[in-house]
Structures are given as structure tokens and as C-alpha cells.
Amino acid sequence: MRSAPRALTAAVVALGMVGAGASAALAAPVHEGPSARVVAVVSAGAPVHTWFPTIPVTTKSVVNKKRIAKYYTDRSKQIGRCTITTRGGRCTISRGKTATRTIETSFGVSRKSVAASLGFSSSTSVTMQQACTSPSMKKGKTWKAWxxxxxxxxxxxxxxxxxxxxxxxxxxxxxxxxxxxxNDITCGLK
Incomplete structure (x- = not known):
């Protein structure tokens, strides 16, 4: 059985690592074997601690976040509409309509994680508590809500x-x- 090279006497073998308080460290090959390369980490005046490699852990963070509008109307999705059936008539869009909470994601981050970072629920639906009534309009006009x-x-x-x-x-x-x-909806003809 072959003995280890003398250079390993003051070094950590293979997976050794200098502690966080080290002022300097040098990683250098000290022995070439037929099946593996042995590496020593030599510390300059600092304690040496043994460590083992850790598995990389990747997380996704929501950054550069900002509320860009407090009273934004999402006109991409109507939550209700009603049509005037008589000349000079009115119509009402009742409360209880459902609005959609939209959350874009990327890099596999979950909808729930984004919502938590922004400070609101991740549920898709929101029940609106406001109603709105149209003014007097011509027959056939459509009153809409967002x-x-x-x-x-x-x-x-x-x-x-x-x-x-x-x-x-x-x-x-x-x-x-x-x-x-x-408690907020926008109503109008368009």
C-alpha cells in the first residue's frame, strides 16, 4: 500500500476547504494517481475546516416590483353588460359579478409566490360588490362594466x-x- 505524499500533512485532502476567516488560500494538485486527482487546500495562517460539497439550490425571487396604478381599469375583460330595450331607457349591471385576477409568471415561479411577494391573494376570481346604472340612452345601446x-x-x-x-x-x-x-368598477359605453 502506497503512503500519501508528505505535502498532505498540512493540507486538507480532496474536499477540504479553508474556513470563512481565512486570509488567503491556495488550491493546488499534490498527487496524480491512476484513478483520481488529489487536491489540497492550503491555508495561510487560518484554521482549516472540513466540508462536503452541497447540492446547488435555485430559487426564484420577485424583484423590481412596483404598483404602477392604483385605479387601473382592466378593459381586456368585461364583467357585465346590459342593453337598452326602449328609447330613453336605463339598465343596471348588478353587483356580484366576477372579475379575474391576472398574474404573469416566468422561470417556473408559481403564481402563489408572485402574489405573496406583491401582497395579495393568488385566487383567480374576485366577486365585485358594486353595481352601476346607465343614464338614459337610445334603444339598442349597450352599457358595459369592467x-x-x-x-x-x-x-x-x-x-x-x-x-x-x-x-x-x-x-x-x-x-x-x-x-x-x-368595491371599484368602471362603467360606460366603451
């Missing part, structure tokens, strides 16, 4: 932590979320 609420923009950034270090990845494009306020 949800109103807060609009946010943000980005998602992957971050990988391994061996005590954090590596930040490239950020996503701008993403958007809409959180309807149950």
Missing part, C-alpha cells in the same frame, strides 16, 4: 446558492399583475 384595481409590474430573477455563495441569474422581462378591488 373591473378596477391595482396594477403592478415586476421581474423574476433566479438565484442559485452553493457552497455559501449566491449566484444571481438574468432577470426576466417586465411582467404584470392586476388585483381587482371588489
Amino acid at each position: 373591473a378596477q384595481g391595482s396594477r403592478y409590474h415586476y421581474k423574476v430573477q433566479p438565484k442559485t446558492r452553493v457552497a455559501g455563495f449566491t449566484i444571481s441569474g438574468k432577470k426576466s422581462k417586465w411582467l404584470y399583475a392586476f388585483d381587482p378591488n371588489p
Whole structure:
């Protein structure tokens, strides 16, 4: 059986690592074997601690988040409509209509994680508590309603932590979320 090289006497073998308080460290090969390469980490005047490699852990963070509108009307989705059937008539869009909470995601981050970071529920539906009545209009005109609420923009950034270090990845494009306020709706002809 072959003995280890003398250079290993004052070094950590293979997976050794200098402690956080080290002022300097040098990683250098000390022995080439037929099946493996042995590496020693030599500390300059600092305690040496044994460590084992950790599995990289990647998380996704919501960054650069901001509420860009408090009273934003989401005109992409109507929550109700009614049509005037008589000349000079009125119509009412009743309360209890359902609005959609939209949350964009990227890099595999969950809808729930984004919502928690922005400070609202991740549920898709919001029941509106407001009604609105049209003014007197011509027969055949249609009165429409849309949800109103807060609009946010943000980005998602992957971050990988391994061996005590954090590596930040490239950020996503701008993403958007809409959180309807149950007590606010916008009504009109268009």
C-alpha cells in the first residue's frame, strides 16, 4: 500500500476547504494517481475546516416590483353588460359579478409566490360588490362594466446558492399583475 505524499500533512485532502476567516488560500494538485486527482487546500495562517460539497439550490425571487396604478381599469375583460330595450331607457349591471385576477409568471415561479411577494391573494376570481346604472340612452345601446384595481409590474430573477455563495441569474422581462378591488368598477359605453 502506497503512503500519501508528505505535502498532505498540512493540507486538507480532496474536499477540504479553508474556513470563512481565512486570509488567503491556495488550491493546488499534490498527487496524480491512476484513478483520481488529489487536491489540497492550503491555508495561510487560518484554521482549516472540513466540508462536503452541497447540492446547488435555485430559487426564484420577485424583484423590481412596483404598483404602477392604483385605479387601473382592466378593459381586456368585461364583467357585465346590459342593453337598452326602449328609447330613453336605463339598465343596471348588478353587483356580484366576477372579475379575474391576472398574474404573469416566468422561470417556473408559481403564481402563489408572485402574489405573496406583491401582497395579495393568488385566487383567480374576485366577486365585485358594486353595481352601476346607465343614464338614459337610445334603444339598442349597450352599457358595459369592467373591473378596477391595482396594477403592478415586476421581474423574476433566479438565484442559485452553493457552497455559501449566491449566484444571481438574468432577470426576466417586465411582467404584470392586476388585483381587482371588489368595491371599484368602471362603467360606460366603451
